[in-house]
Amino acid sequence: RKRILITGGTGFVGSHLTDKLMLDGHEVVVLDNQFTGRRRNVEHWIGHPNFELVHHDIVNPYLVEVDQVYHLASPASPPHYMYNPVKTIKTNTLGTINMLGLARRVKATMLLASTSEVYGDPEVHPQPETYWGHVNPIGPRSCYDEGKRVAESLMVAYHKQEKVDIRIARIFNTFGPRMHMNDGRVVSNFILQALQNKSITIYGAGNQTRSFQYVDDLVDGLIALMNSNVTIPVNLGNPEEHTISDFAVIIRDLVGSKSEIVNKPKQTDDPQQRKPDITRAGELLGWKPKVSMKDGLKKTIEFFRKELQNEK
Amino acid sequence: RKRILITGGTGFVGSHLTDKLMLDGHEVVVLDNQFTGRRRNVEHWIGHPNFELVHHDIVNPYLVEVDQVYHLASPASPPHYMYNPVKTIKTNTLGTINMLGLARRVKATMLLASTSEVYGDPEVHPQPETYWGHVNPIGPRSCYDEGKRVAESLMVAYHKQEKVDIRIARIFNTFGPRMHMNDGRVVSNFILQALQNKSITIYGAGNQTRSFQYVDDLVDGLIALMNSNVTIPVNLGNPEEHTISDFAVIIRDLVGSKSEIVNKPKQTDDPQQRKPDITRAGELLGWKPKVSMKDGLKKTIEFFRKELQNEK
Ligand SMILES: NC(=O)c1ccc[n+]([C@@H]2O[C@H](COP(=O)([O-])OP(=O)(O)OC[C@H]3O[C@@H](n4cnc5c(N)ncnc54)[C@H](O)[C@@H]3O)[C@@H](O)[C@H]2O)c1
Ligand SMILES: NC(=O)c1ccc[n+]([C@@H]2O[C@H](COP(=O)([O-])OP(=O)(O)OC[C@H]3O[C@@H](n4cnc5c(N)ncnc54)[C@H](O)[C@@H]3O)[C@@H](O)[C@H]2O)c1
Ligand SMILES: O=c1ccn([C@@H]2O[C@H](COP(=O)(O)OP(=O)(O)O)[C@@H](O)[C@H]2O)c(=O)[nH]1
Ligand SMILES: O=c1ccn([C@@H]2O[C@H](COP(=O)(O)OP(=O)(O)O)[C@@H](O)[C@H]2O)c(=O)[nH]1
Ligand SMILES: O=c1ccn([C@@H]2O[C@H](COP(=O)(O)OP(=O)(O)O)[C@@H](O)[C@H]2O)c(=O)[nH]1
Ligand SMILES: O=c1ccn([C@@H]2O[C@H](COP(=O)(O)OP(=O)(O)O)[C@@H](O)[C@H]2O)c(=O)[nH]1
Numbered sequence: 001r002k003r004i005l006i007t008g009g010t011g012f013v014g015s016h017l018t019d020k021l022m023l024d025g026h027e028v029v030v031l032d033n034q035f036t037g038r039r040r041n042v043e044h045w046i047g048h049p050n051f052e053l054v055h056h057d058i059v060n061p062y063l064v065e066v067d068q069v070y071h072l073a074s075p076a077s078p079p080h081y082m083y084n085p086v087k088t089i090k091t092n093t094l095g096t097i098n099m100l101g102l103a104r105r106v107k108a109t110m111l112l113a114s115t116s117e118v119y120g121d122p123e124v125h126p127q128p129e130t131y132w133g134h135v136n137p138i139g140p141r142s143c144y145d146e147g148k149r150v151a152e153s154l155m156v157a158y159h160k161q162e163k164v165d166i167r168i169a170r171i172f173n174t175f176g177p178r179m180h181m182n183d184g185r186v187v188s189n190f191i192l193q194a195l196q197n198k199s200i201t202i203y204g205a206g207n208q209t210r211s212f213q214y215v216d217d218l219v220d221g222l223i224a225l226m227n228s229n230v231t232i233p234v235n236l237g238n239p240e241e242h243t244i245s246d247f248a249v250i251i252r253d254l255v256g257s258k259s260e261i262v263n264k265p266k267q268t269d270d271p272q273q274r275k276p277d278i279t280r281a282g283e284l285l286g287w288k289p290k291v292s293m294k295d296g297l298k299k300t301i302e303f304f305r306k307e308l309q310n311e312k
Numbered sequence: 313r314k315r316i317l318i319t320g321g322t323g324f325v326g327s328h329l330t331d332k333l334m335l336d337g338h339e340v341v342v343l344d345n346q347f348t349g350r351r352r353n354v355e356h357w358i359g360h361p362n363f364e365l366v367h368h369d370i371v372n373p374y375l376v377e378v379d380q381v382y383h384l385a386s387p388a389s390p391p392h393y394m395y396n397p398v399k400t401i402k403t404n405t406l407g408t409i410n411m412l413g414l415a416r417r418v419k420a421t422m423l424l425a426s427t428s429e430v431y432g433d434p435e436v437h438p439q440p441e442t443y444w445g446h447v448n449p450i451g452p453r454s455c456y457d458e459g460k461r462v463a464e465s466l467m468v469a470y471h472k473q474e475k476v477d478i479r480i481a482r483i484f485n486t487f488g489p490r491m492h493m494n495d496g497r498v499v500s501n502f503i504l505q506a507l508q509n510k511s512i513t514i515y516g517a518g519n520q521t522r523s524f525q526y527v528d529d530l531v532d533g534l535i536a537l538m539n540s541n542v543t544i545p546v547n548l549g550n551p552e553e554h555t556i557s558d559f560a561v562i563i564r565d566l567v568g569s570k571s572e573i574v575n576k577p578k579q580t581d582d583p584q585q586r587k588p589d590i591t592r593a594g595e596l597l598g599w600k601p602k603v604s605m606k607d608g609l610k611k612t613i614e615f616f617r618k619e620l621q622n623e624k
Contacts, residue, residue, distance in 0.1 A: 085469035089462065093405040118449060132448050135461075137430060138480075138545065142465040150401065150462040153454040157397035168450075233450065 003027045005066040005108070007058055007099060008073035010037030012178050013113070013171075016215050017070060017222060018042055022051060029064055032073065033057040036080050041178050058095035059087075062102065068226055069110040071099045074148075076115075077183040078141065078267075085143035092147030093154075100158040103165075111167035111226050112155050116237065116274055117145045118170060126241075126275040129170065129233045139269045152233065159231060167225050172237025172276045176215030176296060177303035187212065190248055191297075191304045194257035204266030206245030209273040213238035214296030217289035224285040237276035238289040254297055315339045317378040317420070319370055319411060320385035322349030324490050325425070325483075328527050329382060329534060330354050334363060341376055344385065345369040348392050353490050370407035371399075374414065380538055381422040383411045386460070388427075389495040390453065390579075397455035404459030405466075412470040415477075423479035423538050424467050428549065428586055429457045430482060438553075438587040441482065441545045451581045464545065471543060479537050484549025484588045488527030488608060489615035499524065502560055503609075503616045506569035516578030518557030521585040525550035526608030529601035536597040549588035550601040566609050 004021055008014045009030030014037065021028050027050045030042060034055060045051040056062055058073050074091050075081040081088045096112070103110035119127045120135030135145045158164040175187040182188070193200045213236070221236040242250070248261045281287045316333055320326045321342030326349065333340050339362045342354060346367060357363040368374055370385050386403050387393040393400045408424065415422035431439045432447035447457045470476040487499040494500070505512045525548070533548040554562070560573045593599045 084473065086466070086473050089405075089466055089469055090409065093401075093462065094409070097402065097406070120444070132432070132446055134444055136444050137461040137464045138468045143469050146458070146462040146465040149449040150405065150458040152449045153458040154398070154401055156450045157401055157455050161396065161398050 001025055001027065002068055003029070003066040005029045005031065005064060005069045007031045007069070007071050007095070008037065010034065010039060010041050010053070011072065011076070012176070012180065013174060013215060013218060014072045015041035015178055016176065016219050017072070018045065020219050020223065022048065026050065028052070029054060029066065031056045031058060031062060036075055036180060036183070058098055059090050061098050064102070065106050066108050069099055069103050069108050070113070070222065070226065071096065071110060072113040074113070075144070077180065077185045079184040081144040082140060088143040089147045092151045096151040096154050100154060100164060104158060104162045109165040109167065109226060110155070111169060111222065112151055114152055114168050114170045114233065115148050116170055116172040116235070116276065117141065118149050118152065119274070120145055121269060121271040122274065125273055126239060126277040127235070128277040129235055129280055136269055141269050166231050168233040169222055169225055170233050170235045171218060172213060172235065172274065173210050174213050174215050174218050176300055179300065181304070181307060186210065186244060186247065187300065188304070190251045191255065191301055194252050194255035194259050195301070195304060195308060197258050199262045200248045200252060200259045201262060201264045202244055202248055203264050204270065206248070206263065207243050208270060209241050209243050209275065210247070211238050211241045211275045212293055213289050214291035217291050221281060221285070221287045224287045228285055230284050234281050234284065235276040235278050236281060237278060238293070239275055239278055240293055241275040251297065254294065255301055313337055313339065314380055315341070315378040317341045317343065317376060317381045319343045319381070319383050319407070320349065322346065322351060322353050322365070323384065323388070324488070324492065325486060325527060325530060326384045327353035327490055328488065328531050329384070330357065332531050332535065334360065338362065340364070341366060341378065343368045343370060343374060348387055348492060348495070370410055371402045373410050376414070377418050378420050381411055381415050381420050382425070382534065382538065383408065383422060384425040386425070387456070389492065389497045391496040393456040394452060400455040401459045404463045408463040408466050412466060412476060416470060416474045421477040421479065421538060422467070423481060423534065424463055426464055426480050426482045426545065427460050428482055428484040428547070428588065429453065430461050430464065431586070432457055433581060433583040434586065437585055438551060438589040439547070440589040441547055441592055448581055453581050478543050480545040481534055481537055482545050482547045483530060484525060484547065484586065485522050486525050486527050486530050488612055491612065493616070493619055498522070498556060498559065499612065500616070502563045503567065503613055506564050506567035506571050507613070507616060507620060509570050511574045512560045512564060512571045513574055513576045514556055514560055515576050516582065518560070518575065519555050520582060521553050521555050521587065522559070523550050523553045523587045524605060525601050526603035529603050533593060533597070533599045536599045540597055542596045546593050546596065547588040547590050548593060549590065550605070551587055551590055552605055553587040563609065566606065567613055
């Protein structure tokens with residue numbers, strides 16, 4: 001039984017991770033400023049003796065004694081991280097420095113939720129961890145991409161210099177229940193549009209690709225990584241790749257919707273293709289995703305259907 | 313007459329900038345933690361009514377009322393920035409955030425001394441400002457390279473969001489008097505080795521290239537950029553490119569030394585070639601370097617000769 005800190009623990013990924021670690025019998029402290037997180041996501045644990053929810057912004061220092069830190073706090077979808085680019089960078093720099101200072105002081109193992117966005121608009125396909133990436137340092141996504149890149153550099157620097165025990169997960173597109181309804185990401189947009197028989201909006205030609213992983217697979221990967229001794233970055237994602245156009249059709253069919261599919265203007269610096277090379281995770285962690293996209297989508301559609309009903 | 317803040321003003325570039333701005337009649341405040349800077353570099357101004365030297369570390373906030381901020385504070389040579397990678401990143405993140413907060417509060421124009429290292433080990437040659445770069449986010453140079461990249465992202469974010477008036481100079485290798493004797497950079501190493509008739513040490517095969525600009529040209533470029541209205545990044549460097557092997561011979565001959573030239577092991581992630589495309593600086597600022605490499609080297613050799621004599 002471990003004492004575990006999760007930053008961003010009321011968010012989409014963080015709340016699933018909380019569930020798993022609580023069910024495994026650990027003590028969990030969640031730090032969140034509730035920017036994109038929701039208390040509701042962890043409500044079922046409130047009052048449990050092993051659980052604590054703290055409303056705190058990680059750009060300010062925080063003291064707690066723990067064995068492990070899962071550092072997930074950061075806006076994650078383009079509309080959220082572009083909403084306040086300065087804050088996005090502060091969270092990923094000041095926030096990461098504070099958590100590394102904490103990990104250093106209490107000798108905790110610290111895992112950073114990094115992202116496939118460190119590869120930017122990749123010119124190597126699929127992307128192995130050795131790829132250095134193709135990122136625009138001054139583009140609209142740079143607050144997030146460069147914020148996460150320097151967060152990785154910080155992890156490595158504290159590891160080398162201060163002997164902090166580190167883990168770096170490079171997370172690829174993930175979906176599942178508790179995704180944000182209105183954060184403009186493709187999975188939520190398409191499902192909501194399909195459920196409401198509104199037009200499904202493809203940005204650009206739709207030939208750009210993504211690979212989607214179900215959140216339960218990611219949570220298993222994060223825990224496997226944390227409990228390994230792997231200090232180099234590890235991709236966590238599902239290598240099953242689809243074009244966004246295909247994806248629109250798959251979702252419409254699963255929902256059984258009559259939505260039409262329309263094309264909207266391309267977004268600036270939108271990566272053309274993305275697919276994880278997960279050889280390293282297989283070799284070092286024995287991890288690979290288990291949930292098929294269709295099974296995952298069914299659960300997610302169910303979640304959104306209920307959310308829409310609750311709104312009424 | 314303007315009130316001007318220079319962070320890193322007792323360093324190599326900062327002290328030359330101080331000289332020029334003081335001679336132009338401005339009021340200059342220098343902030344420096346004296347990590348690699350030397351009081352001696354600005355000693356001739358101490359006591360002057362327009363000049364103030366403040367011993368301060370920019371990772372802590374600082375209040376002053378100024379019209380312009382030249383933000384140069386950062387270790388700059390590989391041995392210096394790798395000496396304490398955590399501090400290098402803190403200086404470029406926390407330090408830059410503090411200076412942007414200051415610029416925002418007092419509505420000053422802020423210029424960031426960025427670097428050609430944002431291009432990393434470039435795969436495009438020469439490097440225009442539109443090139444996104446090729447940087448290893450977890451390599452030994454990443455504390456500096458990623459620190460500067462995210463500093464640029466911060467500049468852009470404060471510009472867009474907080475309307476801070478910004479300038480971004482991407483500085484290529486620069487040399488001249490007051491360079492550090494022992495920071496391990498190629499110009500200082502080779503000159504010192506030649507002056508002392510010691511072996512001139514080439515790292516790797518010596519076919520890697522650099523383009524060296526004389527510090528007076530850089531200072532003119534920085535001032536031209538500051539007083540323009542150009543908010544996009546601008547390369548400042550001398551496009552005259554040399555291999556490191558050639559460079560060793562040029563310096564040995566200028567010094568008139570008997571040093572032999574020897575090859576040492578290659579450095580990790582050492583950029584293979586580097587040469588600025590300075591079209592943008594020409595078009596937008598009417599700037600180009602004026603000092604020939606040989607003239608610049610003669611002055612620099614003279615400086616080092618005196619330094620060696622003083623040491624005796
Ligand atoms: N979901 C994905 O597809 C995906 C892909 C790559 C990486 N990631 C990374 O995984 C992590 C979690 O993503 P998510 O999808 O759960 O996003 P999310 O927005 O649901 O969760 C992020 C959480 O962090 C909190 N937060 C943000 N800034 C904070 C601050 N300054 N102080 C304290 N809390 C703060 C938010 O309130 C939220 O609860 C993020 O770091 C994200 O970058 C996610
Ligand atoms: N010289 C070059 O070839 C070159 C090339 C590209 C970019 N640059 C950039 O130009 C700037 C100046 O470089 P330089 O060659 O004069 O280096 P330098 O080391 O001589 O000067 C840097 C100055 O910053 C000060 N400093 C460092 N950390 C600080 C902190 N936390 N608080 C306050 N002061 C701090 C140092 O004491 C020093 O005086 C740097 O930002 C560097 O990255 C230089
Ligand atoms: O339990 C802790 C220990 C440190 N920090 C913060 O982490 C940052 C980085 O810590 P580090 O040890 O690197 O730096 P220092 O304390 O020397 O500034 C500092 O701002 C601390 O306030 C924190 O939030 N919680
Ligand atoms: O309504 C939408 C939302 C997104 N996308 C596209 O779907 C892909 C994935 O976008 P998302 O924002 O989900 O994630 P990210 O770009 O961060 O991978 C991108 O090419 C988007 O342009 C789309 O076509 N329609
Ligand atoms: O004259 C000033 C104004 C601000 N800051 C610092 O700059 C940082 C960023 O300022 P910003 O306005 O973005 O943030 P806030 O003050 O809202 O945290 C803060 O840590 C301030 O302490 C500073 O050093 N000098
Ligand atoms: O004694 C030395 C010092 C440097 N270099 C090489 O000279 C080039 C420029 O190195 P420097 O550290 O001056 O600057 P930077 O790598 O930052 O351009 C690099 O390829 C170094 O490997 C060298 O051959 N011998």
